[in-house]
Amino acid sequence: MNKLILRGPQSDIDVSLTIGGSKSITNRVLLIRALSGNNFEIENLSNSDDSQTMMNLFADQDQHIFDCHHAGTTFRFLTAYFSLQKGEQILTGSARMKNRPIGPLVDALRSLGAHIEYLEKEGYPPLKIRPFNKQKTKDISIKADISSQFISALCMIGPSLKQGISIKLEGELVSQPYLEMTLKIMSDFGIKSNFENQQIHISSQRYESKKYLVESDWSSASYHFAIAALKPNSKILLNHFFEDSLQGDSAITKMAQSFGVQTTFNGTSLLIQSDDHNLNEFNYDFIEQPDIAQTIAVMAAGKGISVFYNGLKTLRIKETDRIEALQNELKKINVNLIKSLKDHWEFEQFGFAKINNPVFDTYQDHRMAMSFAPLAILGNICINEPEVVSKSYPDFWDHLKEMGFKLEVK
Known part of the structure; x- marks a missing residue:
């Protein structure tokens, strides 16, 4: 197991960086390209492991067994995609992937007419997928409070179904910006949809083929805030960030103001600058931006700012149980994240985080590694399994070097 000793920069940071394309946008455009049947050009593709896995699997469709490794988005999108393809496919993944639920998506696809079989545990990967014989219906319902990726997967195959698709969302919709991103990207390729009153309607249509520029990744940018x-x-x-972004995590620009960070757009460039403004506490519902909850938690701990969170329930089924992982690692800097009410969390903290050469575990979770890395500014830290960042942001450690961080691999 690799260990990374991380020391913060001694001088002021003044740097220009180019982060790879958004993983979320890349994966959606890759699926749309496959569904369109035309190999149109995609610029600024994500260089993340997840997107590379998806590209490789699309490039080699003659195989019978498809291994998505840790890539949850890839697994969910390909489950829907292979339901429409010829032949029998087996879709599998890592040990952690086999513990991430897929049941709601499978149930919805079965309702449409797909033939999908669980090969191990009911409701979880791996899957054996056979194509539709005939579409049974266009009307389906799905729980909206587990993962918006299930809904996005269904939406993107909707135009390829003879009857189209009508989706009724049950319960509170989590990560709504990601669903809105899906529908906006689909519209960029000529697909008309209607989303209102917890209902999505998409008729049978054809995707247009066009060159597409992927915006850089806001989730990755959050660590620099x-x-x-x-x-x-x-x-x-x-570089390559848009003020009118499709990505929900662009909300970090407003959140970061509470922590003394200001942002300025100039065309497609974004300037992040420190200032002296800080709040004493931060209250936020992360139901729409779950991927930056860890970043904000660690930032708040480092600044000595009290936090009051809710909307974290989807963190339990990410690459790891991110709530438990956060609790474990924050304790190492004398910060306790406790549950105060149902789905409400807060810091039981007095003063600033205490950095005394902590060794942070990453739980095979890229966001754990990158969220805790900025604490090296306050004192030397050690991060186990630093290579996990390649899942979404392979250049992360190189970019920290450019800022003046000192890295030593043990």
Whole structure:
């Protein structure tokens, strides 16, 4: 197991960086390209492991067994995609993937007419998938409070179904910006949809083929907001970001103001700068931006700011149980994340985080590694399994070096 000793920069940070394309947008456009049947050009593709896995699987469809490894989005999107393809496919993944629920998506696809069999545990990967014989119905319902990726997968195959698709969403919709992203990207390729009153209607249509530019990844950018919050006099310029972004995690620009970080757009460049403004507490519902909850938690701990969270329930079924992982690792810096009410969490914290050469575990979760890395500004830290960042942001450690961080692999 690799260990990374991380030391913060001694001088002010003033750097320009280019982060790879959004993983979320890339994976959606890759699926749309496959469904369109035309190999149109995609610019600024994500270089994340997840997107590379998806590209490789699409490029080699002569195989029978498809291994998605840790890539949850890839698994969910390909489950829907293979339901429409010829032949029998087996879709599998890592040990963690086999513990991430897929049942609601499978149930919905079966209702449409797909033939899907669980090969191990009911409701979980791996799957044996055979194609539709005939579409049974266009009307389905699905729980909306587990993963928006299930709904996005169904939406994207909808135009390829002879009857189209009508989806009734049951319960509170989690990560709504990701669903809105899906529908907007579909519209970029000529697909008309209607989403209102917990109902989505998509008729049978054809995807247009066109060259597509992928915006850089806001989830990856969030760690640089944390760095600017913890390091005074920071200036970090990020390229290929849009002020009118499709990505829900662009909300970090507003959140970060509470932690002394200001942002300025200039065309497709984003300047992140430290200032002296800080709040004493931060209250936020992460139901729409779950992927930056860890970043904000660690940033708040480093700044000595009390937090009051809700909307974290989807963190239980991510790459790891992110709530439990956060609790375990924050304790190492004398910060306790406790549940105060149903789905409400807060810090039981007095003063600032205490950095005394902590060793942080990452739980095979890329976001755990990157969320805790900025704490090196406050004192030396050690991160186990630092290579996990390749899942979404392979250049992360190189970018920290450019800022002046010192890295030593043990």
